[in-house]
Amino acid sequence: MLYVLKKLGVFLLTLFVISILVFIAFQIIPGDEATNILGAEATPERLEALREQLGLNEPPVTRYFNWLAGFVTGDLGFSRSYNMPVSELLAGKLGITACLTALSFVMVILISFPVGLLLARFAHSVFDRVLMLINQLVMSLPPFFIGIIFTYIFGLVFKLFTPGKFVPLNEDPLRFWGYLIFPALAIALPKSAMVVKLFRGSMVSQFGEDYVRTAFSRGNSRRRVLMHHVVRNALIPVVTFLAFTLVDIVAGSIIIEQVFAIPGIGRLLLSSISGRDLAVVQTITMIIAAIVIAVNNLADLSYKYIDPRVKFR
């Protein structure tokens, strides 16, 4: 119980610090919402009038706490650019990015676990070496590059999807998921390669341990030792890494959304930063930060189930 409370406290404190950092960053970079709305040709008088109207002339501390007060009571603020509440603006987009991220994460697990196990099973064989080389190549490919290649190959040559024609979920669920497969795979491939490398390495290193020798001496096959003894012990560093991977996937989706023209929160985040739409940026940052922290905590919790020796204090 105390453990959960402690974690919750750290969780909230982290969010608070991040929101302050975002706010300070917005104070430091030149330009504000008013310059974005009125453009380059605005007269100083009109800018001043709009700043007054938007409350941008109040001291930063007051503005920060005004935002915070709204945020904790569920009022996410108002996007001037789009002339609608932030909650409404995000409603449709959050789901799209969540689907893309989740699909990508599932792909990472579905690809990396079997491949990792296979490579550990045949460690140091020719098969292992060839595959590890390919793995090394895939790891170094940036997602946007894979995205462009996929669009050419699967979109334009094999016509498995229509590049630039995103289909909303409520219009056609099948084609929605169909459109997301390739962007999700573009993010998942390099990440999977990293997990494969780590998982295989972790398992191979376990083979030197005493308990493995004991297991072998009892007459177990290599396959049985691997599946029944090694996997569990090799999983802890991998789970930690998967938590980091999820963070990378969220970051990767920001870029991939541009390449595949997917209307998710990643694109919105980028355009809101250049539009100095603080309320939108704060909300999206908070959501991403909350997910990152939550996933890391879940990873911590899962250690207990993987390795019963782990105790929480």
Added chain:
Amino acid sequence: MHFRPTVKQIISALLTLVMLTALLSACSKSSTESDPAASGPDVSSSVNPGQPLMGGDLVVALPTDIDDPLDPHATFSAETRQLLFNIFEGLVKPDTAGNFNGAVASSFEISEGGDVFTFKLRDGVKFHNGETVTAADVVYSITRVAGLETGEPLLDGIEVVDSVEATDEKTVAITLSSGNVEALALMTAAIIPEGSDPAQEPIGTGPFRFVSRSPQENVVIEKFADYWGTPAYVDSVTYNIIESAETQIMSLMSGAVDLVAHLTSAQVAELGEGFNVVEGTMNLVQAVYLNNAVEPFNKVEVRRALCYALDKQGVLDLLSDGKGTLLGSSVYPAFTRYFREDLISFYPHDVEKAKQLLAEAGYPEGFDMTISIPSNYTPHIDTATIVAEQLKEIGVNVSIDLIDWNSWVTEVYGGRNFQATLVGLDASTLTARKMLERFETNNSKNFINFSDAEYDEVFLEASTTTDSAQQVALYGRLQEILAEQAANLYIQDLCDFVVMQPDVAGYEFYPLYVMDMSKIYFTA
């Protein structure tokens, strides 16, 4: 045990390196491709023999999101302005030649002194909500845009309007504070229903009416059945927001998009055959704008030296296979009456002369300078790279500083805190005055801090004259002064390619940054 993987690591590291080099060379190859034989779209392919069809849903790619209120009176983003051109109309409307024809007004008269504009309203012009346009709507619209009640004019330049009144049900008289024949361009300000707020509900009289907007996704407009003029061909237009240029190209290839505007010649070459391509110009003055108030650009010899060192044609050859229009001053060719073509060759490319001028100014060894550029404008960044290479010849070392758009507006344009910047300046209304007023010493938009006594004098004369011929001569002289004083390093009006699917045609270029969707059609 620990040595075995090292060999493998070396091999994989080597392989990774090889692949990265291959990747990098592939990337740089595609971006700097300038083989004149392979690229360069065939302009004659724009002749489309197909017959116009009525109907169809057109999908257009937009490079930036429409993320400001859809208020035609207070629109500052060029992308929003070009979209609203299809929804709203003013008393008059520009045509492709830059003339102003009656729109909501059927005819107009300008008084002798150029200070009273009398508009006769066209019969049966309807708003998108079904109401007929009345004189009261016009009075409301002009009062709103000119800020006659609030004291805050919404449109730059409209402050010249002093009063507006409906003399009868079909006639509106607009009085200016001083005679100004160019003010007709301001009468393109949108007419909206009395009491309406377009930011909440965009209702106009144009050939299309607003349907919906999804942030970062699309904007949809549909054909207005009761339009007073020539109706649009297509039933609806969906503007899809696609920021990435690569994705725009692939969306054209996949058929997801029917029309993409503002492509470069390299991108058109990438698309290959089978598309309907039309070429025009961007209608802007691309130049290295120099802060005339800071060292060393406060010396006219230095500015002239840079002008001589610049090989404009060389820039175009590298950047766009020689396409684009060279400029020598601050007016672009779409202003046919005012454009001084003779100034293009005011500073012929002459490195020796440039070096000599630099030595006279006290910089025989050259100097270092920084060009600040908004990071979202790839053509300007590419241009700056070429210019930097050219200026090296006279010992001027250019570093390019990429900043985001909002920072550029605040620091460079508003704060005048810069040495040099490379951008394209355009005119929001079709007046030469818009292009030239910013170089008057005390103008608030004079971000380059240009100051010349004769310029101010001639500008004052040009803005008060009511004689058109004299005005043309005076605006010509202003362009000449800018060239003589080498206010900026003028480069070009960039070429602009619009690419359509083979069954789409009808695109027409305007001297303004607009896309007239009512003229575009699918072919049989």
